[in-house]
Amino acid sequence: MRERGAAAARVTSRDVAHAAGVSQATVSLVMGGKWRGRVSERTAEAVRSAARDLGYRPNLAARNLRLGRTRTALLVVPALTNEFFARVYTGAARAAAEHGVGVVLYPSPEGTGPARDPFASARATLDGVIASSMAAEALADIREGGLPLVMLDSDPERPEAAATVNLDIADGIRQVTDHLLALGHRHLAHIAADIDSWTFRVRARALADALRGAAGATLRTEPAGLDVDAGRQAAERALTGPGPRPTALICDSDVLAAGACKAARRLGLRVPDDVSVTGFDDLPLATALEPELTTVRLPAEAVGEAGMRALIAVLDGGPVATRALPVELVVRASTADAGRAVSGPPGV
């Protein structure tokens, strides 16, 4: 009547041992599942029964101390309000659960104080770290911790981690440009996230590469922040700037693409009739917009899963394959033949 209650006194393996008439060591063996050939089935069942009756929960702090590991990983991402990273977390958490590993998120992994330095005690409570290269400011702290590290979307040429999980962003850009060039677009603008991160640098580089072979193609780059309004402003600049007006806007994310669509509409341009727009990510937002967005689908959850699996492999001392996950262009309604726009700009 009491032991099931909320404020029942902490019940330890010793209490269970006493109730079952065995030693604490036996309880530990049984609860740890490694009692085969060490404890009789009768005794094991008695222990399990006593543990159930008393509501025994092994004390993880004690176990962690004893074992010197926690089976807990830290996931470092720039912001969960960016749905891409929320999905990365989802994938990582799923893979972790399959292996009996826990996930904590930066910031506040273990909150050792009001100050920063969230990794002050990481060595003791974490077994490893998975970090997005976009969370740049945290990387120094991470390295300081000296923990096994898996990087997400980081430069594979300059591996600073035990393993790296990438997306084949360059291929995504190629697919986008192939698509737009095939539709007859020659004047392109790149609405480029102004974050100093590998994933965005790759977009810029791959775009330049892809257009090198296209005769008569021009590319204008407009830097932008990360939110809708930043995308709108950058797109307005791209569409009203000097030189030939771009007929297609390649945006570094769906969110920026949403802003680009708004910019077009404000300028009296129709999407996709007057200007095509493409995104990156394929978030739910892409189909919430009107018209639905042509975009590059990034397998966010797969990134999280692969990252977690790689970290677990590192922790187990196994081999780690650094991978680049494939991406896929999803053609929807925000891109169309450039010919329609050739008739000239409406009265802007």
Added chain:
Amino acid sequence: MRERGAAAARVTSRDVAHAAGVSQATVSLVMGGKWRGRVSERTAEAVRSAARDLGYRPNLAARNLRLGRTRTALLVVPALTNEFFARVYTGAARAAAEHGVGVVLYPSPEGTGPARDPFASARATLDGVIASSMAAEALADIREGGLPLVMLDSDPERPEAAATVNLDIADGIRQVTDHLLALGHRHLAHIAADIDSWTFRVRARALADALRGAAGATLRTEPAGLDVDAGRQAAERALTGPGPRPTALICDSDVLAAGACKAARRLGLRVPDDVSVTGFDDLPLATALEPELTTVRLPAEAVGEAGMRALIAVLDGGPVATRALPVELVVRASTADAGRAVSGPPGV
């Protein structure tokens, strides 16, 4: 040259003590910050210096075991890919960091195994839990853990927790209906999330209450899931069903409202000229849409913050005020005078 390195052997307080020529207890006192009047400034500085040189990090597992608490809270939400909850997390993590508390998320709080029951060992590793009432299936497990509990968006009449943090959803509905009624709308439809959760039940009840006093008002309720397409389907049903066509769609979330806008457009109706649409949440999505969404702004981060503060207050044995946070109607472009639509439906 070595101690800063990645794989440096674990350095304990005993190592620091040896290097500084003091006892381990002194190191603990100094590092714990409670040495005033116990250790001379000279010695303290020597300890700090040795700790710095050796790269000492207190072992949290040992500390947690010793202290019997972890200063770690579990946040249970249905899904982080729902941006509302990502923002709740952000607020909770911020408040937690201010108090030196860590946050872990359900699922996989500590991953004690591949099985479910993530709370098997919660008692040992967590100090408390903050749970959204939408994560219903986890609530039983949580209670099982016997940890201090703060509920978010839960029925204040039936407090099942040490504290509750709510949003004044009923007031939000009142503001929406006042707004729409003032615009002349009489035929309303409620695109209602079909989740059995307090926050959605309140919307339905408050809507019925608000319309009771409005002469000639009709209300049609269409249940929907949680994503854009569910909203679209429900809105299509609402707009094409029998009876007078609703001139305003009150949606339980911005995501559903996005679907409702799509439905209207597919049916050849203009928003807001032919049909007004309102949302709930005020996510970035609300301003990404065209037209921008009239919606009820829910202070998601404030919910997380208040929840964490309440939990910390509970843990500290202090008083806890159960609160309902105010919400605010944000009028944008998706609602307009009902008169425009009176001319009759277009040829659907």
Added chain:
DNA sequence: CTGGATTAGTTATACGTAAAACCGGGACTC
């Protein structure tokens, strides 16, 4: 019936920290 193997446990110890209890020696009080 003896002695190595096997079974079914027990005893003892270590993980690293926090803090209670203790203690030597000066300073101050009366």
Added chain:
DNA sequence: GAGTCCCGGTTTTACGTATAACTAATCCAG
């Protein structure tokens, strides 16, 4: 000059677990 107090530490212990090392009893081969 003796008692008291405070300063600046040290010694010791406990937190709850996992496991290495040990042991008592049984079994069976020779």
